[in-house]
Amino acid sequence: xxxxxxxxxxxxxxxxxVNDPAGLAEALTSAFKWVGGRIALLLARVFGSRARGRAGxxxxxxxxxxxxxxxxxxxNVSPRRxxxxxxxxxxxxxxxWPLRDVLAYASNGNRLPRRVAVITFDDxxxxxxxxxxxxxxxxxxxxxxxxxxxxxxxxxxxxxxxxARRHRGTVPDDAWRPLSWTEIREMEASxxxxxxxxxxxxxxxxxxxxxxxxxxxxSVSVLNRRLGSSDRAFSFPFGSVRAGFIDAGLLxxxxxxxxxxxxxxxxxxxxxxxxxxxxxxxxxxxxxTPAIARAKLxxxxxxxxxxxxxxxxVRRAASSMPWGRxxxxxxxxxxxxxxxxxxxxxx
Numbered sequence: 001x002x003x004x005x006x007x008x009x010x011x012x013x014x015x016x017x018v019n020d021p022a023g024l025a026e027a028l029t030s031a032f033k034w035v036g037g038r039i040a041l042l043l044a045r046v047f048g049s050r051a052r053g054r055a056g057x058x059x060x061x062x063x064x065x066x067x068x069x070x071x072x073x074x075x076n077v078s079p080r081r082x083x084x085x086x087x088x089x090x091x092x093x094x095x096x097w098p099l100r101d102v103l104a105y106a107s108n109g110n111r112l113p114r115r116v117a118v119i120t121f122d123d124x125x126x127x128x129x130x131x132x133x134x135x136x137x138x139x140x141x142x143x144x145x146x147x148x149x150x151x152x153x154x155x156x157x158x159x160x161x162x163x164a165r166r167h168r169g170t171v172p173d174d175a176w177r178p179l180s181w182t183e184i185r186e187m188e189a190s191x192x193x194x195x196x197x198x199x200x201x202x203x204x205x206x207x208x209x210x211x212x213x214x215x216x217x218x219s220v221s222v223l224n225r226r227l228g229s230s231d232r233a234f235s236f237p238f239g240s241v242r243a244g245f246i247d248a249g250l251l252x253x254x255x256x257x258x259x260x261x262x263x264x265x266x267x268x269x270x271x272x273x274x275x276x277x278x279x280x281x282x283x284x285x286x287x288x289t290p291a292i293a294r295a296k297l298x299x300x301x302x303x304x305x306x307x308x309x310x311x312x313x314v315r316r317a318a319s320s321m322p323w324g325r326x327x328x329x330x331x332x333x334x335x336x337x338x339x340x341x342x343x344x345x346x347x
Contacts, residue, residue: 022166029074032311033285036304037292043303044295054269055102055116056297059281062125063132064175071167076175077286079131086139088290089117094297098142099233100194103260106272117297119143120263120281122198122235123158124151127174129183136192145179145187146198146235146263149222153180160202160237181226188227195223196233197259203237206244209253216257234259235281241266242309251277267302 061075063082077085086096094115102118105111119136121128124147136143148158157164157176164176187193199205200219205212220232234254238245246264254262254277261276268280282296295301 022162023071026072026074026163029311030072030285030287032307033074033283034287036301036307037285037288037296039303040295040300041289041292043300044298047300049298051114051269051297051299053111053114054271054299055097055112055118056269057099057102057118057120057263057279057281058293058297059265059283060119060121060128060132061123062127062175063121063130063135064125064127064172065131071163071170073163073175074285075163077284079135081286081288082132083135083139085284085288085290085293086119086135086141089293089297090139090141092290092294094294096141096143098194099144099196099261100231102270102272103233103276106274106276109273112270112272115297120235121145123148123161123202124179124184124198126177126179126183129179129187130174133187133190133193137190140192142192142194144194144196144233145184146196146233147179147184147219147223148198148200148202148237149219150200150202151178152184154178158202185227194230194233195227196235197223198235199237204245205237205250205253207247207249209249212250213253213257216254216259220258231260232258233261233263235263236265239263239265239281242305267305267308269297269299 060077060082062073062077063079064076065078090096092115094117095113097112097116097118099118099120102112102116119141121132121143124145128145132143135141151158155177157168158178161176164171168176184195188195197216197219199212200215200222203211203215205215216234223232224230234257236246236250236254240246241264246262251262261279263276264278264280265283266280267282269282270279282301284293284296288296
């Protein structure tokens with residue numbers, strides 16, 4: 001499969017930049033991730049692995065063929081690329097563990113064996129069922145899906161999915177539709193896929209720990225009522241510590257809500273001797289070859305932490321450019337909404 005170059009990724013968004021600053025920001029994000037992955041690959045080839053007993057929790061969002069057609073979406077991975085990534089990692093000796101097993105190791109203070117990885121999906125897009133689940137079954141790979149429980153079964157895009165709201169008329173519904181409970185139950189019945197919470201509402205809970213506590217309790221209640229009682233893992237929406245979406249008060253609220261972990265989108269490998277409420281994840285994108293995914297698991301994507309914060313500021317600036325206001329569905333969005341939109345480090 002031919003991969004788009006960074007120039008092509010940027011040029012596609014630049015074409016309509018005046019009328020669509022969000023498109024420009026999306027193209028910048030895709031190009032940025034393309035470059036970042038290749039620098040990680042170069043570092044891994046020169047210096048080798050620096051994982052040193054740490055594991056990697058991989059972060060995906062959408063798995064849809066729509067990644068290959070305009071308008072490009074930085075959070076989407078094509079089914080073919082997804083399969084290539086998993087098969088390449090398996091061929092390289094990586095073993096995929098359920099998140100619950102990694103958490104069990106952590107609770108006993110044990111370090112994981114070498115080359116362990118975990119697959120996670122945030123939000124709960126139906127294309128995970130349609131396109132990722134068949135690959136997971138074929139390869140026997142377990143995964144965890146973090147659901148935004150308020151929107152399961154909806155026929156409208158997630159309210160926080162601004163890409164889908166801009167482009168739903170030009171892309172298939174499967175590129176943005178939320179999962180249904182029927183699809184969720186089928187995946188869970190396979191024994192390969194477990195479901196955690198990404199909160200009930202996917203709101204920003206900055207400086208609102210009590211609200212997060214109530215929201216999480218509600219989400220866990222919905223999951224247990226629909227799927228049966230179980231321990232539930234948790235991934236923070238907009239999961240950046242640096243951007244303020246995770247802090248000590250919010251971590252305490254998550255613990256009190258009874259979830260088993262609080263995963264962020266900070267670019268970090270996992271040391272099971274540390275608290276699972278401090279674990280980061282590694283975002284995997286469509287331009288990542290299996291070798292790049294391996295380089296990320298070897299610990300060479302951490303250099304992106306600083307540059308990613310710069311890109312966040314660029315995205316905020318692009319979203320509020322005067323020449324983009326008043327054109328399209330994004331017009332009039334608040335600074336906070338623009339700041340939290342998916343695309344830089346996950347959701």
